[in-house]
Amino acid sequence: MPELRIEDLTKRFKGEAVLDGISLTVEDGETLTLFGPSGAGKTVLLRCIAGAVDPEDGRILIGGEDMQDVPPEHRGIGMAFQNFALFPHMTAFDNIASPLTAQRRPRDAVREGVERVAKLLKIDHVLSHAPRALSNGQKQRTALARALAASPGLLLLDDPLRNVDAKLRFEMRLELPRLLADQGATVIYVTQDYKEAMALGDRIAVLSGGTIAQVGTPEEIYRRPASIEIARLFGDPTINLLDVVPEKDGAGVFARLSNQRVPLNAGLEAAVGRDCVLGLRPEALRFSASEDGIPVMIEAETPFNEKTVTLVVTARGREILVSRPAGTPAPASGAAQIAVDATDALLFDRATQARIAPDRDGGSSSEAAA
Structure with missing residues (x-):
């Protein structure tokens, strides 16, 4: 052919x-x-x-x-x-x-x-x-x-x-x-x-x-x-997008949500101090009993056939969607904690909207469209 x-x-x-x-x-x-x-x-x-x-x-x-x-x-x-x-x-x-x-x-x-x-x-x-x-x-x-x-x-x-x-x-x-x-x-x-x-x-x-x-x-x-636009086009519910300015400490690069540390992939050091957008897929978030989680208030819960989607709000009033398989136990109201794995977090440049790809050499770069 x-x-x-x-x-x-x-x-x-x-x-x-x-x-x-x-x-x-x-x-x-x-x-x-x-x-x-x-x-x-x-x-x-x-x-x-x-x-x-x-x-x-x-x-x-x-x-x-x-x-x-x-x-x-x-x-x-x-x-x-x-x-x-x-x-x-x-x-x-x-x-x-x-x-x-x-x-x-x-x-x-x-x-x-x-x-x-x-x-x-x-x-x-x-x-x-x-x-x-x-x-x-x-x-x-x-x-x-x-x-x-x-x-x-x-x-x-x-x-x-x-x-x-x-x-x-x-x-x-x-x-x-x-x-x-x-x-x-x-x-x-x-x-x-x-x-x-x-x-x-x-x-x-x-x-x-x-x-x-x-x-x-x-x-x-x-x-x-490659960009925020493409991240939005793929996924239901849509990806959570939150303005952040990455920081760095002895444990690595991270972003803050409700004054809690959200670890980011290694190799994103060049993003430290830049205006960025943190992308979190709803299914990449989970409710956690750990005090190290991000504190949120549960606003609403919507059951679908194969999943349940929960709308939560951070201490600063930022809305986040959390998706879990139907039947998975989780709080339905009140205060809760959510956690995210660094491997599931995406980082975008706020000005260019391009994804910032981790560099193998420890730096980072905005990813061009393929």
């Missing part, structure tokens, strides 16, 4: 850059999730790759071949869209078969290809139905089957689960990785759902403001976000 390489890609609409110098590589056979808020330029980037939109600058290479003069139908790309985009006058079978018939495949080969992918996606019983007779879930699977039918080398999926119900979305998050692995294609999967991005992607590219803000594995993006 082909590698996709994007080099310094720029696309403008009415003089405004929607994509501004995008460079990105998707490895042969890799599934990369393209994640970002609405309006970040995700769909525009896919349309540039597919050849439906021409960029002003930059290059798109598929399998090492520059696509500048290659028409969309000759790029070997399959696409599925969030609005399904099915041909209303065709049956589900004919919709799925359309890329195969466009390639002038023999009739038996077309039928075999359609039935194979329809069976994989569990829609073989509705192949004779028109799109208007299909449920949203069946329409979504039909659109995905059409994209997969011709076994394209490069597959572009534009938020295909956005318009389906929560149950089917959950099921497809489990099924899609297997289907894509069986297909063997190089895949870009666009989504606005961070859980989907983490579940489906070998790597995640975060698109923000027309640029790639960070590229990494799901764990890297979550554990080592």
Whole structure:
């Protein structure tokens, strides 16, 4: 399957850059999730790759071949869209078969290809139905089957689960990785759902403001976000962000919350005395009986199916969310103590918003976007 390489890609609409110098590589056979808020330029980037939109600058290479003069139908790309985009006058079978018939495949080969992918996606019983007779879930699977039918080398999926119900979305998050692995294609999967991005992607590219803000594995993006913005985008409940000025004593670098010492990672000495933001994931905090914990008052507790989220307030009035697995014992009201492990604490520069990464040599530096 082909590698996709994007080099310094720029696309403008009415003089405004929607994509501004995008460079990105998707490895042969890799599934990369393209994640970002609405309006970040995700769909525009896919349309540039597919050849439906021409960029002003930059290059798109598929399998090492520059696509500048290659028409969309000759790029070997399959696409599925969030609005399904099915041909209303065709049956589900004919919709799925359309890329195969466009390639002038023999009739038996077309039928075999359609039935194979329809069976994989569990829609073989509705192949004779028109799109208007299909449920949203069946329409979504039909659109995905059409994209997969011709076994394209490069597959572009534009938020295909956005318009389906929560149950089917959950099921497809489990099924899609297997289907894509069986297909063997190089895949870009666009989504606005961070859980989907983490579940489906070998790597995640975060698109923000027309640029790639960070590229990494799901764990890297979550554990080592390049900026406060990215830290906020990943996690539910959202990360706690608290203004601090790191200090240092004989035991190492630390921050103060309610006059209590919160230890920070070794190698952050250069952050001492700087205006910083301490990032604490709610699930990285725990209630503690130790007097060395951060004193708080419990304001409210909200139970969810798999977790319980507690809102607490520090002595200085700063609100903090604490998340724990459902059923875990913890105080429900009044005064309490919370603790945090240094390995779970993130530190950001308050001015630049960039994460401060510990240096091996004992210093520290603001982490640039990947």
